[in-house]
Amino acid sequence: MNTSTSAKPIEILLVEDNPGDLDLMLEALDENKLFINLTVATDGEEAMDVLYHQGKHLNDPIPDLILLDLNLPKKDGREVLAEIKAHEILRRIPVVVFTTSSAESDILKAYDLNANCYITKPVGLQQFLEVVKSINNFWLTVVKLPRVD
Amino acid sequence: MLLTIARDLTERRRADEQIKHVIADLSRSNEELQLFAYIASHDLQEPLRMVANYMELLARRYQEQLDERANKYITYAVDGATRMQEMIEALLTYSRVGIQGKPLEPVELEKVLEAVLQNLRITISEANAEITFGALPVAMADRGQLIQLFQNLIANALKFHGEEAPNVHIAAELEGAEWQIAVSDNGIGIDTRHAERIFVMFQRLHSRRDYPGTGIGLAICKKIVERHGGRIWVETRSGKGSTFYFTLPTGGDKTV
Numbered sequence: 001m002n003t004s005t006s007a008k009p010i011e012i013l014l015v016e017d018n019p020g021d022l023d024l025m026l027e028a029l030d031e032n033k034l035f036i037n038l039t040v041a042t043d044g045e046e047a048m049d050v051l052y053h054q055g056k057h058l059n060d061p062i063p064d065l066i067l068l069d070l071n072l073p074k075k076d077g078r079e080v081l082a083e084i085k086a087h088e089i090l091r092r093i094p095v096v097v098f099t100t101s102s103a104e105s106d107i108l109k110a111y112d113l114n115a116n117c118y119i120t121k122p123v124g125l126q127q128f129l130e131v132v133k134s135i136n137n138f139w140l141t142v143v144k145l146p147r148v149d
Numbered sequence: 150m151l152l153t154i155a156r157d158l159t160e161r162r163r164a165d166e167q168i169k170h171v172i173a174d175l176s177r178s179n180e181e182l183q184l185f186a187y188i189a190s191h192d193l194q195e196p197l198r199m200v201a202n203y204m205e206l207l208a209r210r211y212q213e214q215l216d217e218r219a220n221k222y223i224t225y226a227v228d229g230a231t232r233m234q235e236m237i238e239a240l241l242t243y244s245r246v247g248i249q250g251k252p253l254e255p256v257e258l259e260k261v262l263e264a265v266l267q268n269l270r271i272t273i274s275e276a277n278a279e280i281t282f283g284a285l286p287v288a289m290a291d292r293g294q295l296i297q298l299f300q301n302l303i304a305n306a307l308k309f310h311g312e313e314a315p316n317v318h319i320a321a322e323l324e325g326a327e328w329q330i331a332v333s334d335n336g337i338g339i340d341t342r343h344a345e346r347i348f349v350m351f352q353r354l355h356s357r358r359d360y361p362g363t364g365i366g367l368a369i370c371k372k373i374v375e376r377h378g379g380r381i382w383v384e385t386r387s388g389k390g391s392t393f394y395f396t397l398p399t400g401g402d403k404t405v
Binding site: 018020021024027100101102103104121123124125126128 | 206249
């Protein structure tokens with residue numbers, strides 16, 4: 001998809017604690033054939049470590065896009081979102097909330113915390129693949145992403 | 150004499166206290182129940198998604214290597230997961246009636262029906278149905294929930310149609326301090342033995358093959374009507390159509 005000659009992969013940070021969803025995501029991304037470099041954090045604290053280059057994530061790249069689950073161990077997805085959006089530089093990174101919940105309260109809360117969009121994980125496999133595909137189409141090809149260094 | 154009055158007062162105070170306690174207990178258990186339904190249905194979605202998605206993925210990736218029987222088993226598992234998902238969604242919708250209800254305000258029922266007919270226009274034209282209504286009043290209600298109520302009743306009338314094209318009529322009448330609304334159809338009707346059961350959650354009178362659905366529609370109708378302080382019932386005979394009645398508070402204005 002990336003047409004520039006010095007093709008750099010698109011960096012995605014996926015914050016997801018459920019290994020089943022993680023594998024599904026890998027399957028879905030695999031079908032999309034995009035040039036993506038995926039970093040995975042399995043809880044909120046690890047997500048912040050990636051973003052702050054801490055712990056075992058010293059050399060991880062700053063992501064172009066963050067896919068964030070809400071219900072996470074240790075640091076909750078809402079806290080992660082609040083922290084990112086309060087940070088002078090990190091707040092530029094688009095955060096796509098990708099969660100099981102379709103509760104009105106969760107949706108409002110996420111947008112109040114300046115989530116860039118909110119998506120409920122669909123149930124069927126086909127729908128799941130479609131949704132990941134449209135996330136990719138929109139955020140990785142249509143949208144002009146900010147440079148965050 | 151004075152002593153008797155004093156004793157009466159003490160007793161009354163005690164009785165008042167007791168009533169207050171019972172009300173507090175009831176509303177607490179009610180809130181807990183609503184919260185339970187809400188949280189349970191959200192937390193249940195996650196594992197269910199795993200079952201459904203991985204069954205489908207199994208079929209997608211390994212269909213060629215599996216025999217016919219294995220593929221049939223996968224179909225059953227996916228079907229079960231899909232149905233459970235529908236029931237959880239239904240449970241969520243049901244619990245939302247209590248949690249996300251808006252305060253009652255004067256609502257023009259005619260406007261409500263116009264919205265419902267707009268929402269159902271494709272179903273109505275596909276069924277070749279005729280829907281008519283007489284003069285309708287203003288009632289004290291939650292507009293969104295009234296739309297849901299009428300929509301469920303009319304959609305049911307269309308779904309359970311007889312041999313002729315469906316004909317649905319909506320009428321209102323003043324009964325004491327309430328509006329009594331009637332939604333009548335010429336559909337297949339219901340055996341009177343089941344007239345109460347149909348308002349219970351997930352109760353179905355037909356096989357899913359004949360009439361798909363979770364069996365939540367009328368339970369939601371009942372919950373909405375009861376939230377408005379009204380009652381809902383049906384008068385029907387098998388093969389003779391049905392009339393669903395429900396009552397709504399008038400809110401002072403009694404002109405139709």
